[in-house]
Amino acid sequence: MEVFFVADEIFDLFGNPVRPGKGQRGRPAYEATEKDRNKVKLLLALGWSNARVAAAIPVSEATLKRYFRAELKERDQMRDRLDARRFEIVMEQANAGNVGALKELTKMIERSDLMRAGQRMEKPAGEKAKAKVARLGKKEQAQLDAETAGAGDDDEWGSDLQFPGMVN
Known part of the structure; x- marks a missing residue:
């Protein structure tokens, strides 16, 4: 029995x-x-934080930022690249005649269409900003309620706030 060793490197439990x-x-x-x-x-692409990625490699966050700067800059595009690669692999399998890959490709296309339709249905950013501006804080709302209390005919105070003969 022969035993082979790699003399150059030693590997830990995780390879x-x-x-x-x-x-x-x-x-x-x-x-x-x-x-x-x-x-x-x-x-x-999976949305992990820098600290979690650094722990998975295993390096410090500073080392991660130093040696993987280009990858970290493209964080937002990584999910799209992963999805594109998955589509590419499934498409290659479907072109080769794999029926399971054809079914999976159909599911992936449907999910992509649903996601795209959901993005179109969302409100534009301008409308969301207007909605936030229109909201009042609790102190401003209390002040507005105090100023308008008893102003209408059909309010809950009725004539309790009306003092005939007295001028403020």
């Missing part, structure tokens, strides 16, 4: 290479691999 440093001065510089870059892109 990450163990960095040398025990008994040596200083810590070696971090080297970002393509596998790490892909993992960061995936986790950003």
Whole structure:
């Protein structure tokens, strides 16, 4: 029986290479691999925070920001890229004649159409801003209610606030 060892690198339980440093001065510089870059892109597409992504790699947040700056800048586009890649893979399988992929492609297209229709149904940003401006705080509303109390004929106070013969 022959035993093969990889003498260059030692791996931990999760398959990450163990960095040398025990008994040596200083810590070696971090080297970002393509596998790490892909993992960061995936986790950003899933909406993870920087702290959570850094813990998953495992590096500090400062190291994450230093070595993965380009990926972090494109955080907003990562979900769209992930969805586009999924569509691409399913489409390749469907073109090859995979019936399951055809069904999945149909479901994905329907979900995409529903999402797009939902985005069109939302109010424009200008209308939302106007609605926020029109709302009064509780103190302003109380002041307005106090000023208009007893002004109408059909209010709940009736004639309780009317003092005949007295002038304020």
